[in-house]
Amino acid sequence: MGEKLLQVQDLRVSYHTYAGEVQSVRGVSFAVEKGETLAIVGESGCGKSVTAKSIMGLIQDPGEIKPGSRILYEGRDILKMKKREWRAYRGEQCAMIFQDALTSLDPTMRVGKQIAETLRVHGRAGKAEAAEKAVELLRRVGIPNPERRAQEFPHQFSGGMRQRAMIATALACDPKLLIADEPTTALDVTIQAQIIDLMKQLQRELGAAIVLITHDLGVVAGIAKHICVMYSGKIVERGTSAELFYHPRHPYTWALLKAVPRLDLKNKQELATIEGTPPDLLSPPAGCPFCTRCRYCMPVCKEEMPPDTDFGGGHQAACWLHDPRAPKVDAPFVVRKEAGGI
Amino acid sequence: MKEKEPLLEVRHLKKYFPAAGGATVKAVDDVSFTIYKGETLGMVGESGCGKTTCGRTAMGVYPKSGGEALFDGRDVHKLRGADKLAFSRRAQIIFQDPYASLNPRMTVADIIAEGIDIHGLAQNHAQRTERVYELLNMVGLNKEHANRFAHEFSGGQRQRIGIARAFAVNPDFIMCDEPISALDVSIQAQIVNLLVKLQREMGLTYLFIAHDLAMVKHISDRIAVMYLGTLVELTESERLYDKPLHPYTQALLSAIPIPDPEIELTRERIRLEGDIPSPVDPPPGCRFAGRCSRTCARCRRETPALREVEPGHFVACHLV
Numbered sequence: 147m148g149e150k151l152l153q154v155q156d157l158r159v160s161y162h163t164y165a166g167e168v169q170s171v172r173g174v175s176f177a178v179e180k181g182e183t184l185a186i187v188g189e190s191g192c193g194k195s196v197t198a199k200s201i202m203g204l205i206q207d208p209g210e211i212k213p214g215s216r217i218l219y220e221g222r223d224i225l226k227m228k229k230r231e232w233r234a235y236r237g238e239q240c241a242m243i244f245q246d247a248l249t250s251l252d253p254t255m256r257v258g259k260q261i262a263e264t265l266r267v268h269g270r271a272g273k274a275e276a277a278e279k280a281v282e283l284l285r286r287v288g289i290p291n292p293e294r295r296a297q298e299f300p301h302q303f304s305g306g307m308r309q310r311a312m313i314a315t316a317l318a319c320d321p322k323l324l325i326a327d328e329p330t331t332a333l334d335v336t337i338q339a340q341i342i343d344l345m346k347q348l349q350r351e352l353g354a355a356i357v358l359i360t361h362d363l364g365v366v367a368g369i370a371k372h373i374c375v376m377y378s379g380k381i382v383e384r385g386t387s388a389e390l391f392y393h394p395r396h397p398y399t400w401a402l403l404k405a406v407p408r409l410d411l412k413n414k415q416e417l418a419t420i421e422g423t424p425p426d427l428l429s430p431p432a433g434c435p436f437c438t439r440c441r442y443c444m445p446v447c448k449e450e451m452p453p454d455t456d457f458g459g460g461h462q463a464a465c466w467l468h469d470p471r472a473p474k475v476d477a478p479f480v481v482r483k484e485a486g487g488i
Numbered sequence: 489m490k491e492k493e494p495l496l497e498v499r500h501l502k503k504y505f506p507a508a509g510g511a512t513v514k515a516v517d518d519v520s521f522t523i524y525k526g527e528t529l530g531m532v533g534e535s536g537c538g539k540t541t542c543g544r545t546a547m548g549v550y551p552k553s554g555g556e557a558l559f560d561g562r563d564v565h566k567l568r569g570a571d572k573l574a575f576s577r578r579a580q581i582i583f584q585d586p587y588a589s590l591n592p593r594m595t596v597a598d599i600i601a602e603g604i605d606i607h608g609l610a611q612n613h614a615q616r617t618e619r620v621y622e623l624l625n626m627v628g629l630n631k632e633h634a635n636r637f638a639h640e641f642s643g644g645q646r647q648r649i650g651i652a653r654a655f656a657v658n659p660d661f662i663m664c665d666e667p668i669s670a671l672d673v674s675i676q677a678q679i680v681n682l683l684v685k686l687q688r689e690m691g692l693t694y695l696f697i698a699h700d701l702a703m704v705k706h707i708s709d710r711i712a713v714m715y716l717g718t719l720v721e722l723t724e725s726e727r728l729y730d731k732p733l734h735p736y737t738q739a740l741l742s743a744i745p746i747p748d749p750e751i752e753l754t755r756e757r758i759r760l761e762g763d764i765p766s767p768v769d770p771p772p773g774c775r776f777a778g779r780c781s782r783t784c785a786r787c788r789r790e791t792p793a794l795r796e797v798e799p800g801h802f803v804a805c806h807l808v
Contacts, residue, residue: 335745407703
């Protein structure tokens with residue numbers, strides 16, 4: 147086991163709205179080792195982005211991190227940090243890449259200057275040196291003609307290049323933890339492949355840990371060491387990438403894996419879908435949140451939240467099917483290792 | 489199989505836009521294809537390759553710069569008056585962005601029934617309401633939704649409203665312009681299943697534009713691959729994936745992520761360097777030459793024509 151860089155313990159985040167308290171994240175715990183990639187996978191609204199924002203300290207009113215939640219970075223609880231300490235942590239220790247690069251970059255500032263600004267704010271370089279280093283960073287993330295490109299504005303960049311520029315900004319202070327919130331969702335497949343390759347390469351070179359947040363299991367397969375599957379504010383299954391893809395244990399993970407379009411499916415054959423919608427987190431159900439959409443639902447599922455069952459090697463799933471009293475159910479399919487290749 | 493009857497024939501279609509400084513953006517440059525009745529033609533390519541512009545020009549939304557688009561034998565761009573109205577009933581579009589394509593000030597019933605009103609398809613108000621309920625039911629919503637506004641719905645539900653609107657006028661042909669790109673994977677599957685089911689029930693013809701190749705393969709009978717305003721390959725969907733001939737198609741297919749860690753970690757990707765180049769006054773020769781690993785002198789000199797290399801398999805490459 148590697149050294150723990152980040153530990154999230156019983157994280158609970160709520161948003162106070164007119165309608166009441168929306169419990170976006172309901173007790174999430176996970177750990178990230180130094181230099182590893184952890185993926186958090188789930189549908190829109192499952193709380194994965196809120197989890198990411200909590201780690202970066204970006205939860206603002208009307209959002210609230212509930213008392214009792216702990217986020218330990220190298221052993222220190224970041225939720226108890228003072229404003230000055232936050233500034234040192236955010237950007238220098240931990241940086242974030244957002245989904246929408248166009249709205250995350252300042253449209254009125256030249257790209258090179260935005261990157262240099264990060265270095266200047268953190269006192270890493272003087273004006274001239276920062277400008278030089280910004281060009282260097284752009285070169286490192288694979289932008290051609292970085293000297294000229296640094297003088298341009300974000301709207302002159304293509305989608306893939308903007309994403310690269312944002313990665314360059316995030317890397318400016320050599321953070322140890324990189325949080326990537328849907329970094330490839332808005333991009334074409336070819337550009338998506340480039341960005342994923344770039345992230346892998348940078349991770350090798352810099353040794354930073356990555357928390358990758360996405361709804362696309364296909365993207366995760368090639369990069370993540372560990373995967374957490376989130377559903378309605380809870381982690382329902384976690385394990386190594388191989389365990390999750392080859393021996394998934396939770397019906398929600400089964401459904402997610404089946405919904406991914408595969409090239410080996412027959413033409414126009416009906417795709418597996420997940421019927422229904424996730425529960426309303428204004429009044430989350432007492433039982434398993436997936437029970438209304440689950441074909442294996444039992445009476446107990448509606449009443450009580452299932453505990454995590456341990457399958458060894460860190461593989462856990464929260465489902466009553468794994469209780470010794472439950473009927474034996476086989477996974478509805480086996481993910482064949484040879485499937486899907488071209 | 490029955491004799492294939494063409495529904496939409498696109499011949500040497502061109503669409504140029506003027507750009508700053510007297511330059512020309514050749515968004516669609518000499519594209520030809522035919523869509524037969526009852527089939528789904530998929531159209532794939534990266535952002536900015538002109539697939540939406542091509543579809544919209546073929547539908548007569550944009551005036552063309554050259555070539556022609558024939559719908560049931562008649563030139564789409566020359567239709568006027570009653571003929572044009574009739575065409576707009578027969579051919580519909582489902583748009584990509586379910587947020588921007590629904591009027592926020594209209595109720596769902598009015599959005600769906602707009603086409604019914606324009607084409608006078610309902611005799612009276614009761615019939616109109618009845619039809620709206622039927623359409624809502626068909627796309628998996630219910631009649632309580634009729635008097636709500638678009639902002640009250642999720643992305644997947646909005647896309648269903650967009651589909652109901654397109655189906656309201658009993659069209660023969662629907663252009664689906666990236667109808668699933670803005671949605672979650674599980675919702676994408678629902679929408680695709682719905683489109684396939686409706687096609688089967690009503691014998692519709694689709695032009696399905698997308699950049700998600702796995703989904704396109706699933707829904708399409710034939711697939712056209714577009715690159716920078718031109719078609720580079722066109723064939724049956726199974727064959728395109730089994731035996732892609734154009735280097736661009738090969739690279740595009742190898743970029744699809746596979747939900748299987750072992751394959752992902754071991755397989756070799758054909759890497760495409762850089763972005764799609766600018767379509768402003770493109771240089772002569774093959775448009776893909778700048779990013780292709782097999783470029784030769786001829787590629788930079790001569791533009792390859794789309795030719796049939798085996799029955800039903802069209803490729804535009806000098807090396808094939």
